[in-house]
Amino acid sequence: MNIKKINENGVTIAYVTGSEQLITDVQSAIDLMATVRYEVDSHRIIVNKADVCEEFFDLKTRLAGEVLQKFINYQTKIAIVGDFSSYTSKSLKDFIYESNNGNDIFFLPDEQQAVEKLSSLK
Template identity: 60%
Template sequence: MNITVHQQGNSKVAIIESSDILIEDVQSALDLMATVRYNEDCDKILVSKSNVTEAFFDLKTRIAGDILQKFTNYQLKLAIVGDYEGYDSKSLKDFIYESNHGKQVFFLKDQQAALDALHGV
């Protein structure tokens, strides 16, 4: 795993690059949050969709809700970058839409849009 910090003014975003799945369950999400917060002093994280278990995007598993609750509890912002067009689930599409209009979690297509969103909150 490689972490690069993108800074804009006082806002710092940890950009995570890895070929592995880094967010697989609540514990792996907590481990990533701790690593970023304590090693990089960042409270905003940008990861690729390929670094997140596919089960996260099946809302029936409740994995997304459990993980995102931890991000909220520990006051970290998250952007997951990738293509979400292939999902047919209306509830997932609604979830992504609502998240993108909030200030905590973003599901965006490219890294620049994710950086803009994270630096903007």
């Protein structure tokens, strides 16, 4: 796991990449949050879509809801960056839309937009 520390508007954001997928189940998400807090003392995380298992994007598995609820419970904001246009599920598109209009979870096209979004939140 590689963590790039980004400071923007007085906010520390961790951009985490890995040679293996970072989020594959609830426990891996908790481990990710704990590692980021320990290493860079941040409650804001950016990960690439490729570092999240594909089951996450199939809402029928309920993995996305379970994982993202942990982020909310632990007061950690996350932006998943990548191209989500290949998904055809209306429920997933609605989920992404609703998440992007909230304050905790975001699905954005690139790192710069993720940094802007995460650094502008209270």
